[in-house]
Amino acid sequence: MATIREVAQLADVSVTTVSHVINRTRFVSEETEKRVLSAMQELNYRPNTLARSLRRGETHTIGLIVPDSANPYFAEVARLMEKQAFKAAYSTILCNSDNDLEKERSYTEVLINKQVDGIIFMACGDDILSLEELVYRQIPSIVVDRFFAQVDVDSVVSDNFQGGYLATDHLINSRHTKIAIIRGPSNINPSARRFHGYLQALQDAGMTSEPDLIKSGDFHPQSGYQAAQELLKLPEPPDAIFACNDLMAIGALHAAYEAGINVPDELSIIGYDNIELAAFTQPALTTIAQPIHSLAELSVHLLLERIDHPDCPPKHEILSNQLITRSSTRRLQ
Structure with missing residues (x-):
């Protein structure tokens, strides 16, 4: 591997001049610059960009x-x-x-x-x-x-508050009256804000939240599947589920399918995130798209x-x- 000294020798200049050409730190005549660049090309010399960057901080x-x-x-x-x-x-x-x-x-x-x-x-x-x-x-x-x-x-x-409100409001405007939520971990700020948006939308519509209709997941499909199973086994199951991300919504879709419940004829499901897969589920998933x-x-x-x-x-x-x-x-x- 060629060194900067070899470039300097071939171009008949000092190491300092080669350094100035590489780093553009001082004026070098056009003729000298051409000799240095030609020598670098002939020797296939590659400057150590990491070392150069570290020197610059x-x-x-x-x-x-x-x-x-x-x-x-x-x-x-x-x-x-x-x-x-x-x-x-x-x-x-x-x-x-x-x-x-x-x-x-x-x-x-x-x-x-x-x-x-x-x-x-x-x-x-x-x-x-x-x-x-x-x-x-x-x-x-x-x-x-x-x-x-x-x-x-x-x-x-x-x-996230607006997104949670938007999802719930869509279900309310679609005339659903028992709207469940599968929220994410309570220690994660986006999950909490989406949940608060859900609660506010219910309150603004004159509806109350029901503890039995509130389940928690971990943002993965299995947790959405298990939460939806519990919801669908209730004596009075929900007519709509808002899952706080698309992966849990996909799990909920699978739980409804296994229970013989038609989505959306018997149950509406909405997700959150608008991941690419959401458009290709069966049925295609209504969701909240983050920008x-x-x-x-x-x-x-x-x-x-x-x-x-x-x-x-x-x-x-x-x-x-x-x-x-x-x-x-x-x-x-």
Whole structure:
């Protein structure tokens, strides 16, 4: 492998001149620059970009911590963020915490040691220790899909309260009167906000929430399946189910199928996230679409802005959701 000294010898210049040509740090005559570039090409010389970046205090890499890479929602968001970062000439290191706080903290330390320029942080719960560590070490960071009032950092979230309200209101306007909910883990902010939106929509319609119609899941299909089984075995089962993500809604669809209950003729089911698979279930799943393209683009933009301007005031962006009506819900007569 060629060295910078060999390039300098072949071009008949100093090592310092070669360095200036590579890093554009000082004026070099056109003739000298051509000799250096020609020597680099002839020797197939490749500058050590990592070492050069470290000397400048930057690596042009960002870290991305997601809570569950097996969840299609987070997988798609991560893909869009990586694509956006790549456009800005940044590489992305993806870390999956598996909803494990210890793993989340470990990956936070790994990214700090890798000297990433910034971190996009999607926490696995309501623990803020990892985020506080980033703030303490002055690592440019942004929180996505979560909001922590205790830590003053940039954040981008979709309006989960509005989304929960929108889903429930759709079922109310479709004349359903026994609306169940399969909520996510209570320690996750989006899940709680969607649940509060559900409760508010019922209250605004003059309806009361029934404890028997409130079940909890873990955002995976099996938990939605089990929760729906319990709901459908009630003496007075629901005529509609709002599952707080699409994977649990898909589990609920399967439970209804096994119980011989027709969706949507006998039971309406609505999900949340609008993952790609939602359009291909049978029946196709009505759901709340999060603006993942805008969320990914804005998150990367704010992080890069934070890297360039570390002292600017934190920004908090809230994005609206959209109802996507498909075949799993219907208006009762």
